[in-house]
Amino acid sequence: MMHGISMEGRFKALLSTLFAMVLALGVFFPSAALAETTGVTAANQGTATGKLTVTGLTDGDKVDIYKIVNTTIQGDNTLKHEFAADYGISFDAYKVYASDSVEMKKAAETIGSSANLGAVAQPQKTATGTSVEFTGLSAGEYLVKVTPASGKVVYQWSIAKLEYTAETGGVSYKLNDGSIAVKNTPVTIDKKATGEDADTHNTSQYSVGQVIPYTAEVTIPQYPSNATNRKFKVTDTMTAGLTYMKAVGFSIMVGSTDVSGSFDITHNADGFVAEIKSDAAAAFFSTYNAGQKLTIKYGGKINSSAVVNTPDVNTITLEFANNPYDEHSNDTVTDHVDNSTFGLKLVKVDNDTASPKPLQGAEFTVYTDSACEHPMVDENGSVIKLTTNAQGIGTAKGFGEGTFYVKETKAPAGYTPSSDIKTVTFKATKTSNPGGGYTITIEHEGTGEYLNFYDAGSIVNVPQPGLPVTGGAGTVALTVVGVGLMAAAGVIVARSRKNEA
Structure with a gap:
């Protein structure tokens, strides 16, 4: 039995204990504080909010979300879905598209480029690690736009949902949190020389006058059908120790298909430039899917300017659009093969x-x-x-x-x-x-x-063997013998002529 404490004091002590227990539960069970909203009805739906998690990011990527579909609970307890604005496409057609379908991807592209897209639903967030979270969101669908930090990838527009599900009894709803794993195309270029060393990217078996066969593989990015920027240009400029060899054969292929006709190709004395034609870009990127490889083959002949003490570093560059809706948003990736003589x-x-x-x-x-x-x-x-x-x-x-x-x-x-x-x-x-x-x-x-x-x-x-040194005794003896022989020969010739007479 407790003594010396009033009833009021005991009540306050009990409240303090309960409050401490609540705090402890919040520490040990933090998910309880972030539980999805339940018991949502037409009357209280204005206060119902959920969370959207965007994954598949790289540290530093920037993420914007736009509310494109409003979902509301009607007076008869049914759900109503409608576009937040006129995006130029039919909602009746849109609502039956599967989430990963080609139709949904094209719809996202159309909405993303619409003049009626409106402002972001919340301030832009920057990824720390591989994900970001947006909280306090109302029910509906959100268009997700990612601007890459490195510029070495091209992200696709994505659509995420925060959906209601009916609770037991059918008189209220639960607002579920949403998540979306965004998709991107890492843009890479890989240049190889036949016979190169895999660890150092160096080739050293070719001598002056010989041609090094090069192969460059370029990842094809995914650009939407309504993109305004599809920059895609490959450049290779040979170093002084290499002579560009168009004559040995130049080709641009995707698999077994020759796609050189889709490019403006310039052959210079020291290399080439191949850029997608503006009037062929839409069809090209629609035909060839993200991740497929563009293969370019060509050659370089080692010449007498090849450096001996330092490898010749021959670099190839891809310039590409990393934001298909901003003509000034381009980036580059490079690769090189070193040649040693x-x-x-x-x-x-x-x-x-x-x-x-x-x-x-x-x-x-x-x-x-x-x-x-x-x-x-x-x-x-x-x-x-x-x-x-x-x-x-x-x-x-x-x-x-x-x-x-x-x-x-x-x-x-x-x-x-x-x-x-x-x-x-x-x-x-x-x-x-x-x-x-x-x-x-x-x-x-x-x-x-x-x-x-x-x-x-x-x-x-x-x-070489030769006469003894001029002025020596041997030279004098040889001279005397030579003169004597010549005199004897003269006498013989004279007598021969006299006898003939």
């Missing part, structure tokens, strides 16, 4: 083993076969040769991975060409770096300015 270095010296002398003017030819019958040629068809400088050093560049054969085809004046044939094998190792990028090394690699050059070492020349 290597150099060859050798040194020409004489046969003085104590102090080899560098020889200038030696000429070497590079062959692709061990019999040295097929010389390597550059992009213009000229034979690739190495000619040594005053330091005896000869270099050439533009080699891809593989085996080549180097033969001296012209010796310096006074020397005999070497009969040795140097076998040179370029083998590259590509290592991804922890901080990004990658490193390429080759076997027998030089240092300093000859990094990424195969160091073939020294090739020795032997002097």
